[in-house]
Amino acid sequence: MTLSEAASAAVSRRGRHLAALAVVLAAVAGPVLPAAAAGPAATVTIANFTFEPAVLDVAVGTTVTWTNGDDIPHTVVETGKTFKSKPLDTDDSFSHTFESAGEFAYFCSLHPHMTGKVVVHAAD
Amino acid sequence: MRDDDAPRPDADGIDRRGFLECMTWAGTGLLWSVAGGLPQAALMSSAAAATPAAKPFTFLQISDSHVGFSKPANPDALGTLKEAVARIKALPEKPAFVIHTGDISHLSRDEEFDDAEKLIQEAGLPVFYVPGEHDLLDEEPGKSYLRRFGGKARGAGWYSFDFGGVHYVGLVNVVNLQAGGLGNLGAEQLEWLAKDVAGLSSETPIVVFAHIPLWTVYPEWGWGTSDGAQALSMLRRFGSVTVLNGHIHQVMQKVEGNVAFHTARSTAFPQPAPGTAPSAGPMKVPAGELRKYLGIATVDFVRGDAPLAIVDRPLAG
């Protein structure tokens, strides 16, 4: 690699970093709304090692957001593994948009006695 | 058949025959020593007086250090772990090794593992770890834990070793947990356990340690292991079995036939007694009282058939 090739490689690396940074900045600068905010939204609160509501009924296309209010991490893992959160520390959230009708049972993989269900019905 | 490649405290006069002399809580650690393979408890001081001619040895259990935890229940989990290590170093009798029964870290972060490991190493003793569920939160669950603490362990991190005539088995019951269930060992590990103890004489004292209690403490809070009874049935023929667990951050004990169950306190934060709160989780206690809940219990094993007794000795107060 010549010096100029090395320099241009460095520039293109920096360019990628800048592009990535721009994406991040755009996301931060935009309104603080989930990406799928256009569709219906629902929330599940995690408190005292319980998903509340334990059974949530939503229409297809709904984005459900789980937020951990406990001082201990939890996860949201669909039993069939169609979706799975990272460990959610205190006040962390996880969102999933339900694109098809059906029943989705989930649990906390750290505390498996914590279970919940999202029932997704066809949009009216 | 035991695996002779299994990890064990190297050096320090380990042999494959000997006697558990007595066991004692000290600091936030549970200090065990053994004599004659049958447990009896007494206060540390009286145990020293009653020690038989056979040279005793002790080992120590610490648990649930949750390094990285910084919530109101204990804003400085690393600080209280440091206090526990200071207690270990200050013990009049140096333990042969340390067992850590999991939740070393709070979120499996590298810096949490680093901080914990560095601090615990300051005790200057061999340390045997098993993971808690908080130690398997990395991208590829358990990769970081096994790289650091796995040694020659099998599967998700289970292994056995021998010291002073006692056979120690470290089990992992925090992987592949199923919805609605409890802690879980799994078929592969149970199969390994059966083989591991198959060649042992029934007179060999057994110490089993794992993160979540192997006995059912409180299933409503997930405090138990779904297939723990299967593991215990493999140990029924042994004259002395001691089961050491963590996870519930409080001392609980039960004796069932030849099996003595005991859970250790956390070095980080207390949890409520079963059913006394809406849920498990870090329990806030009045300012200045934390160390009472992180306290100490003393347990001794001596030769004879006197019953096991464990004496709680709070860190403070």
Ligand SMILES: [Cu+2]
């Ligand atoms: Cu959980």
